[in-house]
Amino acid sequence: MDETGTPEPERLDHETSSGDAPVTEFATGAFELVTVEPRVAILDALATYQAENPREPTLGFTELRERAAIEDSGNFSYHLEKLKPACIKRTDEGYSLTWSGRSLVGVLRAGVGARTTRGPVTLDATCGICGTELTASYEDRLLSVTCANGHRFPTDDLPPNAVSGRPIDEVITIQTRRTRHHLDLVREGVCPACFATVELEYEVLNSPRAAHILIATCGDCGRVSSSTIGSYLLTEPVVVAFYHDHGVDLTETPFWAVELTIADPTVHSEEPLRLSLSVERDGERLTLFVDEHARLLDSDRTTE
Ligand SMILES: [Zn+2]
Numbered sequence: 471m472d473e474t475g476t477p478e479p480e481r482l483d484h485e486t487s488s489g490d491a492p493v494t495e496f497a498t499g500a501f502e503l504v505t506v507e508p509r510v511a512i513l514d515a516l517a518t519y520q521a522e523n524p525r526e527p528t529l530g531f532t533e534l535r536e537r538a539a540i541e542d543s544g545n546f547s548y549h550l551e552k553l554k555p556a557c558i559k560r561t562d563e564g565y566s567l568t569w570s571g572r573s574l575v576g577v578l579r580a581g582v583g584a585r586t587t588r589g590p591v592t593l594d595a596t597c598g599i600c601g602t603e604l605t606a607s608y609e610d611r612l613l614s615v616t617c618a619n620g621h622r623f624p625t626d627d628l629p630p631n632a633v634s635g636r637p638i639d640e641v642i643t644i645q646t647r648r649t650r651h652h653l654d655l656v657r658e659g660v661c662p663a664c665f666a667t668v669e670l671e672y673e674v675l676n677s678p679r680a681a682h683i684l685i686a687t688c689g690d691c692g693r694v695s696s697s698t699i700g701s702y703l704l705t706e707p708v709v710v711a712f713y714h715d716h717g718v719d720l721t722e723t724p725f726w727a728v729e730l731t732i733a734d735p736t737v738h739s740e741e742p743l744r745l746s747l748s749v750e751r752d753g754e755r756l757t758l759f760v761d762e763h764a765r766l767l768d769s770d771r772t773t774e
């Protein structure tokens with residue numbers, strides 16, 4: 471949409487090549503697809519039908535029009551054509567969603583535009599840095615967990631549908647799993663929102679406490695995130711194994727209960743940057759050696 475509210479002209483992006491190189495073709499711009507109400511109604515009707523009939527998700531023309539509640543057959547047909555072939559495919563039996571169509575419906579149903587807020591809720595947990603109570607609150611798609619002294623634990627985007635109707639501890643478990651996955655992608659240079667390339671930048675913060683962080687910026691969708699070096703290491707097999715051996719399941723333990731996320735690195739060299747982080751459990755120490763992008767170079771387990 472431009473400033474007058476007029477839909478943008480249809481966009482045709484072609485990126486064709488031979489071999490295994492990607493081929494991209496958008497018959498209709500993604501924003502236009504979801505800003506025209508009849509199209510959302512058609513996608514929604516097909517998704518509802520598919521949820522009821524997962525093995526036979528195909529609807530005929532008239533039934534789809536009725537389910538989408540569009541009276542004018544010409545108008546319905548026009549918008550249906552616009553959704554093909556990206557979001558809807560047609561077979562002899564009728565119409566059904568493509569994977570792109572399902573993905574778009576998933577994004578919409580996860581709560582685009584919903585103004586869900588929650589909390590602040592006091593958690594049965596304390597800040598690993600200062601020991602004060604932690605509280606969780608949800609607003610503008612962000613779930614934040616902070617203590618009274620302003621120490622923040624990973625704040626990440628979470629769709630409203632993940633938050634509605636679930637107890638806060640379940641929401642936090644979803645957030646924990648999702649954030650770990652996001653950090654894993656980001657460290658590999660992939661944006662978890664749009665899957666373009668992210669730039670990683672190492673920085674040392676001094677407030678509210680000294681922290682070594684990696685800032686990830688997506689040059690495509692503009693997503694910016696920053697996390698401590700230790701947070702990026704939670705999916706490393708040696709880290710998962712160390713915690714497992716000491717009775718901690720990292721797949722579901724919130725970030726504030728894992729000391730590695732707040733471990734203060736030791737700088738061994740500046741050029742190239744080489745850091746080490748250590749954590750201790752039951753008299754055993756795990757030391758991790760990493761580079762400027764939190765890539766694990768070496769590790770060591772020692773018993774005191
Ligand atoms: Zn604190």
Ligand SMILES: [Zn+2]
Pocket residue numbers: 661662663664665666688689690691692693
């Ligand atoms: Zn992006």
